[in-house]
Amino acid sequence: MESGLREISYVDAGVEALREEMARDESIVYIGQGIGPRGGNFRQTRGLWQQFGDHRLRDTGISELGATGVGIGAAMAGSRAIVDEVFLDFTLEAMAQIVQQAATAHYCSNGKLRVPLVIRGAMGAIRNAGAHHSHTFYAWFGHIPGLKVATPATPYDVKGLMKTAIRDDGPVLFIEHKALYNTKGPVPEAEYLIPFGQARVVRQGSDVTVVAVSRMVSLAEQAAEALAAEGMSLEIIDPRTVVPLDRETIAESVSKTGRLAVVDEAPEPYGFSGEVCAVVCEHCFGRLKAAPLRLCSEPVPNAFSPALEGRMIPSVDRIVSGIRALVLSSRSQTCRTQ
Amino acid sequence: MLTAVGETPGVETLKSLYRRMLELRKFEMKVREVYRSGILPGFVHLYVGEEAVAAGVCLHLRPEDLVFSTHRGHGHALAKGVPAREVMAELFGRRTGCSGGRGGSMHLYAPEYGFMGTNGVVAAGIPLATGAALSAQLRGSGQVTVCFFGDGAVNSGSFHEGLNFGAVWNLPVVYVCENNLYATEMAFSRATKNPSVASRAASYAMPGVEVDGNDVVAVQAAAREAIGRARSGGGPTLVECKTYRFLGHHEGDPGTNYRTREEIEAWRRRCPLSVLRERHLAPAGVDAGWFAQAEKEAEAWVEEAVEFARNSPEPDPETFRDHVWA
Numbered sequence: 001m002e003s004g005l006r007e008i009s010y011v012d013a014g015v016e017a018l019r020e021e022m023a024r025d026e027s028i029v030y031i032g033q034g035i036g037p038r039g040g041n042f043r044q045t046r047g048l049w050q051q052f053g054d055h056r057l058r059d060t061g062i063s064e065l066g067a068t069g070v071g072i073g074a075a076m077a078g079s080r081a082i083v084d085e086v087f088l089d090f091t092l093e094a095m096a097q098i099v100q101q102a103a104t105a106h107y108c109s110n111g112k113l114r115v116p117l118v119i120r121g122a123m124g125a126i127r128n129a130g131a132h133h134s135h136t137f138y139a140w141f142g143h144i145p146g147l148k149v150a151t152p153a154t155p156y157d158v159k160g161l162m163k164t165a166i167r168d169d170g171p172v173l174f175i176e177h178k179a180l181y182n183t184k185g186p187v188p189e190a191e192y193l194i195p196f197g198q199a200r201v202v203r204q205g206s207d208v209t210v211v212a213v214s215r216m217v218s219l220a221e222q223a224a225e226a227l228a229a230e231g232m233s234l235e236i237i238d239p240r241t242v243v244p245l246d247r248e249t250i251a252e253s254v255s256k257t258g259r260l261a262v263v264d265e266a267p268e269p270y271g272f273s274g275e276v277c278a279v280v281c282e283h284c285f286g287r288l289k290a291a292p293l294r295l296c297s298e299p300v301p302n303a304f305s306p307a308l309e310g311r312m313i314p315s316v317d318r319i320v321s322g323i324r325a326l327v328l329s330s331r332s333q334t335c336r337t338q
Numbered sequence: 339m340l341t342a343v344g345e346t347p348g349v350e351t352l353k354s355l356y357r358r359m360l361e362l363r364k365f366e367m368k369v370r371e372v373y374r375s376g377i378l379p380g381f382v383h384l385y386v387g388e389e390a391v392a393a394g395v396c397l398h399l400r401p402e403d404l405v406f407s408t409h410r411g412h413g414h415a416l417a418k419g420v421p422a423r424e425v426m427a428e429l430f431g432r433r434t435g436c437s438g439g440r441g442g443s444m445h446l447y448a449p450e451y452g453f454m455g456t457n458g459v460v461a462a463g464i465p466l467a468t469g470a471a472l473s474a475q476l477r478g479s480g481q482v483t484v485c486f487f488g489d490g491a492v493n494s495g496s497f498h499e500g501l502n503f504g505a506v507w508n509l510p511v512v513y514v515c516e517n518n519l520y521a522t523e524m525a526f527s528r529a530t531k532n533p534s535v536a537s538r539a540a541s542y543a544m545p546g547v548e549v550d551g552n553d554v555v556a557v558q559a560a561a562r563e564a565i566g567r568a569r570s571g572g573g574p575t576l577v578e579c580k581t582y583r584f585l586g587h588h589e590g591d592p593g594t595n596y597r598t599r600e601e602i603e604a605w606r607r608r609c610p611l612s613v614l615r616e617r618h619l620a621p622a623g624v625d626a627g628w629f630a631q632a633e634k635e636a637e638a639w640v641e642e643a644v645e646f647a648r649n650s651p652e653p654d655p656e657t658f659r660d661h662v663w664a
Contacts, residue, residue, distance in 0.1 A: 058472070066500055067499075069500065070503050074469035075469070076449075077470035106662070108437055109441065110436075
């Protein structure tokens with residue numbers, strides 16, 4: 001890649017994006033709990049308050065409904081607002097503002113109002129935080145017309161997608177994964193933006209298309225390594241934004257491999273995994289050699305004990321055995337859906 | 339708690355307030371008539387009886403100032419200066435409406451007039467207005483934001499969280515509660531123990547004012563002070579206007595199942611138009627001829643709006659996808 005490539009963490013990539021955008025555009029205001037002098041619960045705003053001050057880094061009490069509504073109102077009135085819910089879980093306190101106000105204002109005003117807003121929250125299981133701090137309902141937002149949803153899996157994508165999200169004139173849910181914050185990866189020093197709706201082909205392969213989101217991308221990569229040793233070739237696709245969704249890249253890949261597995265930390269029912277299966281069935285049903293496979297969290301609240309939580313979330317072992325069975329069972333058949 | 343004080347405006351201002359209130363009254367009565375004839379889609383919540391609040395508050399707003407409104411918001415839109423024909427056409431669902439037919443009564447938007455929306459969700463406008471005021475503060479624009487809401491809003495979390503932000507950040511916003519005593523059918527006295535909304539301002543360390551919401555002179559005095567305070571960096575104010583809706587919650591609700599006829603009649607005797615006429619205009623020598631003329635002009639004004647709406651085209655169905663994404 002470009003010169004000036006460094007290894008930085010997922011969380012620092014976000015801080016860099018914010019620092020560059022806030023320096024570039026004075027209309028940006030960042031609102032959230034603990035995002036000031038403390039630098040964010042996950043250090044996700046470290047150093048920004050020191051650089052941009054109280055005026056633009058609006059540290060708040062614990063008041064997600066109010067803070068989110070304030071961010072939406074500020075965006076309607078001419079600012080660019082970023083509201084940090086810290087944990088995705090706490091968007092629940094503000095759901096009515098996000099769904100009823102942010103998502104509809106542009107449409108209902110006949111395009112006269114714009115809501116340049118980023119709602120930021122980190123999802124997923126980490127260190128057995130328990131049911132109230134581990135939700136993965138990112139796909140809900142995809143059901144609401146007017147909301148875009150970014151789910152970066154790498155530091156490179158965090159930085160490039162965050163900059164795009166901030167410059168978008170509509171509301172964007174920017175959903176990171178808590179367990180990825182300390183992971184590192186290459187990020188160029190030179191500026192770049194990643195357009196929404198462009199999936200990343202993480203790994204090319206010929207036997208099965210694996211669509212994975214957020215933390216599940218790295219688990220899918222580990223599974224691909226293990227299965228390569230058995231002579232199976234996995235193509236891994238990370239959509240990077242689930243809205244807009246890069247249907248073409250997914251459909252092209254499945255047309256080539258004839259098999260689909262979706263790996264998702266969210267549970268199956270009514271979720272992203274089902275959406276991808278539907279897209280594939282609509283676009284390349286005739287190319288499928290086997291029914292699509294979903295490897296998701298079990299539909300139970302996140303349990304506390306490591307023994308329990310470890311059982312419910314997809315693991316590398318579960319992904320390996322699931323995909324192995326998918327490939328082997330369909331190698332000598334045209335289709336196993338019958 | 340403060341009491342609104344200040345000198346009474348001159349007779350020309352009083353006359354313009356009367357005309358404005360009359361326009362709002364005529365507009366709503368026409369909407370009622372048209373709605374009952376079955377040609378309006380959707381639902382409407384009429385402002386009849388509460389005209390003094392919108393007229394009195396908006397008297398002191400500038401074109402660039404911002405207003406966030408409620409489900410009962412036709413009067414707020416008109417008082418902020420949105421043309422009647424654009425509001426009426428929106429109620430008809432026409433292409434020429436202020437929201438292009440995408441919004442309707444509870445989603446009237448005209449930011450070009452500083453009108454930031456009616457709202458189908460009770461209390462939702464309170465955090466939004468607070469945010470708009472934050473934006474004004476950040477941009478140093480000098481704009482004041484006014485947030486209208488009813489008594490039905492004040493027991494929600496949005497009220498608490500919005501006012502708390504407004505106060506702690508000293509934002510240029512005025513919170514105007516139109517306390518008409520009923521949230522749909524729920525009496526305020528049954529919904530909460532403290533009968534005073536204005537007194538809640540103390541919880542946020544902001545000034546709270548209670549005024550007779552049917553006396554436009556009192557309303558405008560309180561608004562002048564609150565808007566002036568906001569504009570000069572003095573932070574927010576909570577203004578409680580005690581008022582009453584003469585009609586039901588929405589068109590179709592008789593409004594008499596949960597309110598006694600005596601109560602309704604008592605408030606009707608305190609109609610904001612009569613109050614202004616009897617307390618201020620008649621004593622100042624404004625004669626019956628002037629009132630008759632004002633009546634005629636307001637009727638013509640509404641008639642023009644209805645004609646415009648009736649003759650406006652429907653939105654092109656093929657445009658239904660436009661403006662989902664900015």
